[in-house]
Amino acid sequence: MSGRAAVPLASWPSSRAIATGLAASGAIGTLAYRRGSLSAGGVAGAILTGTTIFAAGGAVPSSLLLTFFISSSALSLWRRGRKGAAAEVEAAKGARRDLAQTLANGGVAAGLVALGRVSPGDRWLPALVGALATVNADTWATEVGLLSPQAPRLITTLRPVPPGTSGGVSPLGTGAAALGAALIGGVAALGTGVVNRRGRAGLGLLPLALVAGVGGAFADSLLGATVQARYRCPRCGVATERPIHRCGTPAVFVGGLRTVDNDVVNFLASLCGAVIGAGGGRVLARYEWGRDR
Numbered sequence: 001m002s003g004r005a006a007v008p009l010a011s012w013p014s015s016r017a018i019a020t021g022l023a024a025s026g027a028i029g030t031l032a033y034r035r036g037s038l039s040a041g042g043v044a045g046a047i048l049t050g051t052t053i054f055a056a057g058g059a060v061p062s063s064l065l066l067t068f069f070i071s072s073s074a075l076s077l078w079r080r081g082r083k084g085a086a087a088e089v090e091a092a093k094g095a096r097r098d099l100a101q102t103l104a105n106g107g108v109a110a111g112l113v114a115l116g117r118v119s120p121g122d123r124w125l126p127a128l129v130g131a132l133a134t135v136n137a138d139t140w141a142t143e144v145g146l147l148s149p150q151a152p153r154l155i156t157t158l159r160p161v162p163p164g165t166s167g168g169v170s171p172l173g174t175g176a177a178a179l180g181a182a183l184i185g186g187v188a189a190l191g192t193g194v195v196n197r198r199g200r201a202g203l204g205l206l207p208l209a210l211v212a213g214v215g216g217a218f219a220d221s222l223l224g225a226t227v228q229a230r231y232r233c234p235r236c237g238v239a240t241e242r243p244i245h246r247c248g249t250p251a252v253f254v255g256g257l258r259t260v261d262n263d264v265v266n267f268l269a270s271l272c273g274a275v276i277g278a279g280g281g282r283v284l285a286r287y288e289w290g291r292d293r
Ligand SMILES: [Zn+2]
Pocket: 233, 234, 235, 236, 237, 245, 246, 247, 248, 249
C-alpha cells in the first residue's frame, strides 16, 4: 500500500517544476482574467492552487486540473453565446470568480497534492480524483443547468425555484454533472494507465470519479438548500445569496447559517467528493489497484 519508497519524505518540487507550474497557472489565470471570468484576487488564487498542483502533483493531477479548466471555459463560452435567464443569473452571482471562490474550488485538490508530497502513497490520488470530479461536475451542472427549459426544483422540497437558486436541481443539470465527473474519471484512468503504466488498475478511477463527483455535487445542492445563508433584497424583492444585493442595497438575512456562504458550500462539497473518492480508492485497492506492481 505504501508504494514507491524512492520519493523522500516531504520532498520539495524542483525549481524547474515550480517555474513551469507558475508559468502555466499564470498563463491560465491571465487568460481567464482577460475573458472576465476571474478577478485579480481570483488570479492569485488560481496561481496558488494551480502552481501547487502542477509543480507538486505531476502529470496526472496536472492533466486533471487542465481538463477542469479547459472544459469549464469551453462550456462557459458556449453558454454565453445563448441569451435568456443565464445572463440574469450571471449578473446576480457575479461573473468574475474572486480569491475565496478559487480557493473554495481548488483548495481541497491542492491540499491533497501537498499531503501527497509529505506522505507519498497511493491513497491520495482517488481522493484528488473525487475532489476534482466534484468541482467539474458542479461547474458543468451550473453552466448547462442554466439552459434547462423547465424551472429547477429545490433538492429538499422539490418545489420549483428561480434558475440559479442554491440547491436547485434539474434533470439537464444532473446529467451534465455526471458527464463532467465522468470526463475527470476518463482522463484519470487514461493518465494512470498510460503515464504511470498502471494498466487496468487505473480503469476503476472512471466509476470512482462518477460516483464521487455526482455525490459531491449532490452534497453541494443539499448544503445549498439547507445551511447556506439566504438573503432577500428589500428594494428589489428578490432572493439573493449575498449580504449586499447587486443593486447596492444591504439584503435581509432570511435563513440558513450566516457563516456559510456559497464558497464554504463549494469547499465542503469538494471535501465530500474527496472522502467518497478516498473510500472508493480503498475498494479499488482491495481488488486490483496496487496489485499489479
Ligand atoms: Zn436589490
